[in-house]
Amino acid sequence: MYRYDEFDHQLVAERVEQFRGQVARRVAGEITEDAFKPLRLMNGVYLQLHAYMLRVAIPYGTLSSKQMRMLAHLARKYDRGYGHFTTRQNIQYNWPALDRIPDLLQELASVEMHAIQTSGNCIRNVTSDQYAGAIADEVEDPRIISEIIRQWSTFHPEFSYLPRKFKIAVTGHKNDRAAIKLHDIGIVIVKNAAGEIGYEVHVGGGQGRTPFIAKKMSDFVPAAQLLAYLEAVMRVYNMLGRRDNSYKARIKILVHETGEEEMRRLVDAEFAKIDASQMLTVPQEEIDRIAAYFAPPVLQELPATSASLDSARASDSAFDHWVTTNVVSHVKSGYGIVNISLKPIGGIPGDASDAQMDVIADLAEAYAQDEVRVTHEQNLVLPHVKLDDLKTVYDTLLAHGLATPNLGMISDTIACPGLDYCNLANARSIPLAQEISNRFADLDRQYDIGELKIKISGCINACGHHHVGHIGILGVDKKGTEFYQISLGGSADENASLGDITGRAFTEDDIVDAIENLVASYVDLRHNGERFIDTYRRVGMQPFKERLYAE
Amino acid sequence: MQSNRQLIKDGAMAENLWSYVEDDAALSDAASIISLQRLEDDADTLRSRNAPLGVILRASEKQGEDVRRLAPFLDMIQLVAIEFPVYRNGRGFSSARILREELKFDGEVRAMGEVLFDQWQPMARCGINAFEVDASISLDQFNQALGEFSQAYQPASDGRRGILWQRHGK
Numbered sequence: 001m002y003r004y005d006e007f008d009h010q011l012v013a014e015r016v017e018q019f020r021g022q023v024a025r026r027v028a029g030e031i032t033e034d035a036f037k038p039l040r041l042m043n044g045v046y047l048q049l050h051a052y053m054l055r056v057a058i059p060y061g062t063l064s065s066k067q068m069r070m071l072a073h074l075a076r077k078y079d080r081g082y083g084h085f086t087t088r089q090n091i092q093y094n095w096p097a098l099d100r101i102p103d104l105l106q107e108l109a110s111v112e113m114h115a116i117q118t119s120g121n122c123i124r125n126v127t128s129d130q131y132a133g134a135i136a137d138e139v140e141d142p143r144i145i146s147e148i149i150r151q152w153s154t155f156h157p158e159f160s161y162l163p164r165k166f167k168i169a170v171t172g173h174k175n176d177r178a179a180i181k182l183h184d185i186g187i188v189i190v191k192n193a194a195g196e197i198g199y200e201v202h203v204g205g206g207q208g209r210t211p212f213i214a215k216k217m218s219d220f221v222p223a224a225q226l227l228a229y230l231e232a233v234m235r236v237y238n239m240l241g242r243r244d245n246s247y248k249a250r251i252k253i254l255v256h257e258t259g260e261e262e263m264r265r266l267v268d269a270e271f272a273k274i275d276a277s278q279m280l281t282v283p284q285e286e287i288d289r290i291a292a293y294f295a296p297p298v299l300q301e302l303p304a305t306s307a308s309l310d311s312a313r314a315s316d317s318a319f320d321h322w323v324t325t326n327v328v329s330h331v332k333s334g335y336g337i338v339n340i341s342l343k344p345i346g347g348i349p350g351d352a353s354d355a356q357m358d359v360i361a362d363l364a365e366a367y368a369q370d371e372v373r374v375t376h377e378q379n380l381v382l383p384h385v386k387l388d389d390l391k392t393v394y395d396t397l398l399a400h401g402l403a404t405p406n407l408g409m410i411s412d413t414i415a416c417p418g419l420d421y422c423n424l425a426n427a428r429s430i431p432l433a434q435e436i437s438n439r440f441a442d443l444d445r446q447y448d449i450g451e452l453k454i455k456i457s458g459c460i461n462a463c464g465h466h467h468v469g470h471i472g473i474l475g476v477d478k479k480g481t482e483f484y485q486i487s488l489g490g491s492a493d494e495n496a497s498l499g500d501i502t503g504r505a506f507t508e509d510d511i512v513d514a515i516e517n518l519v520a521s522y523v524d525l526r527h528n529g530e531r532f533i534d535t536y537r538r539v540g541m542q543p544f545k546e547r548l549y550a551e
Numbered sequence: 552m553q554s555n556r557q558l559i560k561d562g563a564m565a566e567n568l569w570s571y572v573e574d575d576a577a578l579s580d581a582a583s584i585i586s587l588q589r590l591e592d593d594a595d596t597l598r599s600r601n602a603p604l605g606v607i608l609r610a611s612e613k614q615g616e617d618v619r620r621l622a623p624f625l626d627m628i629q630l631v632a633i634e635f636p637v638y639r640n641g642r643g644f645s646s647a648r649i650l651r652e653e654l655k656f657d658g659e660v661r662a663m664g665e666v667l668f669d670q671w672q673p674m675a676r677c678g679i680n681a682f683e684v685d686a687s688i689s690l691d692q693f694n695q696a697l698g699e700f701s702q703a704y705q706p707a708s709d710g711r712r713g714i715l716w717q718r719h720g721k
């Protein structure tokens with residue numbers, strides 16, 4: 001994992017002091033809420049429905065056990081004993097008191113973390129693949145370039161007041177778990193014919209009220225030039241992006257209105273100028289220095305199978321299910337990648353208590369090379385666990401309500417905060433996720449249904465990623481009543497697609513039945529081995545729709 | 552410059568010697584800041600004028616004026632004022648850098664409009680060296696804001712190399 005040096009430490013410490021001064025001026029009444037707003041937003045502090053919310057950055061979703069313990073401690077000391085992991089691999093605290101946030105940030109800084117650029121119209125926390133460094137067939141660990149991007153984008157003097165927020169995601173694997181095509185910039189690490197590492201850059205993806213899949217701007221940007229290329233994209237956007245209408249201000253609209261070809265020409269022209277100055281050419285020594293922090297952990301030479309695991313699976317069917325759904329093959333034989341579901345049946349997606357966070361930190365330290373990852377689907381990962389240790393890890397997780405064997409299943413829902421917390425919401429998201437989870441609680445049924453990604457947003461801003469849900473649910477408002485619109489066929493992976501709306505929206509009372517109905521259609525229509533999304537792509541909307549709206 | 556404003560230039564209080572001149576007003580021999588459009592339209596006559604000339608880059612609802620339109624006239628002007636209509640509109644940060652790094656302009660680059668405390672340092676990093684700030688701001692406050700961050704990760708127009716390079720003595 002990356003460790004701060006004196007430069008990193010100093011900048012974060014200076015930021016805490018700066019914010020402490022700002023909060024003191026606000027609390028003393030020297031500045032108005034209006035004047036304070038841009039300052040707090042730069043530090044991840046939002047004003048929500050009931051209270052201030054603080055969003056803490058977890059760069060590319062990687063945490064050490066020490067950092068995880070700090071997150072638990074903060075939940076206990078400054079919040080109500082909970083933290084909420086988000087779709088951007090961050091954590092949010094919903095109830096901190098404003099005047100205590102500087103202290104919270106100071107404690108956070110002691111474990112090399114911060115809340116910088118987790119809100120505001122700037123370059124946000126870089127997100128990446130939760131299996132980085134643990135999965136087979138990776139071109140390069142995506143956290144290396146993510147860390148370089150994190151540093152370059154931190155307090156960027158030119159790009160801190162962009163037309164709108166800006167999100168960058170990186171994947172180093174052909175299976176995209178970071179939804180890179182739905183980001184302002186999505187980066188795929190590739191190798192050229194000469195065996196050199198470079199970056200395929202996609203620009204202009206996004207969700208919200210006008211969703212777009214990103215366009216490929218470049219097939220191959222060499223490693224040393226990536227920052228120059230990114231700066232070129234950012235500058236074109238900062239100069240030409242719309243500022244007259246915040247709904248049209250994201251780069252996806254610029255790319256759409258400018259056209260892919262012309263956008264590429266503009267970026268290439270800007271890139272040529274910036275690159276010629278050599279100013280942003282990253283020294284190889286610096287790439288090497290950062291890469292060294294992400295060197296593969298030293299793992300033991302172990303056989304590919306574990307006798308103790310096999311016998312535990314044979315004697316404990318719940319454990320066996322959990323291994324099947326939640327454990328993924330590791331690049332190293334004898335190890336596995338453990339997914340911890342934060343979607344207990346009937347629970348709040350992405351929430352973890354302080355006690356749970358402590359337990360996970362302990363497990364990471366004892367069994368997973370001291371690492372935890374956060375996924376954009378709001379779950380956690382222990383990236384390097386010996387197969388021999390799986391049962392012990394499972395037993396501990398089970399004892400703390402963390403062993404729900406539902407990864408990728410219908411109850412592994414993404415949901416935005418919705419009407420319970422968010423002042424933009426039309427409808428509740430979390431209670432609906434809970435209802436769906438309860439309706440499909442039976443695990444055998446979930447396994448029969450197989451992979452099915454439901455994503456719920458409380459309004460068109462799409463924080464719950466409904467456009468890319470196999471089944472997407474969107475809260476809409478009709479004369480003050482909550483309604484839910486359904487879309488089908490969305491996907492956030494390497495075959496990214498946007499869902500199609502089925503038709504008329506459903507009431508709160510009907511929506512779960514409607515989901516049930518869609519699942520029944522799928523079960524009837526599917527061919528052997530087809531997932532929901534495969535069946536939908538084969539048969540299209542019609543058969544689902546007919547049955548959904550049949551009188 | 553508005554009456555409730557003062558000028559801080561190159562880190563010191565400075566007397567403002569310039570005035571903004573409307574397009575339909577006659578130009579005197581005093582130091583004058585004119586619009587980009589007027590500069591383009593009257594470039595030939597302005598070339599023979601014998602007094603300091605500055606240009607203001609206006610922001611607009613949609614995009615604002617393009618700094619690169621100044622390229623043919625750089626030898627005629629001593630000052631470029633960049634308008635920041637609201638603190639949220641950071642387009643001028645790019646204009647300033649293009650002016651310094653690409654167009655190699657070495658005259659005064661001035662920020663005017665809504666410019667907040669926390670923006671002075673990034674503006675300075677982008678090559679802005681003169682600030683029209685509220686008259687209530689003391690020079691101490693200004694310089695304190697300029698020094699809030701002692702380090703920068705990335706290079707910009709202020710000659711700092713950036714931590715990513717500094718670590719290796721580059």
Ligand code: SF4
Nearest residue numbers: 416422425458459463
């Ligand atoms: S999708 Fe809408 S309701 Fe949900 S968190 Fe985002 S803004 Fe709030």
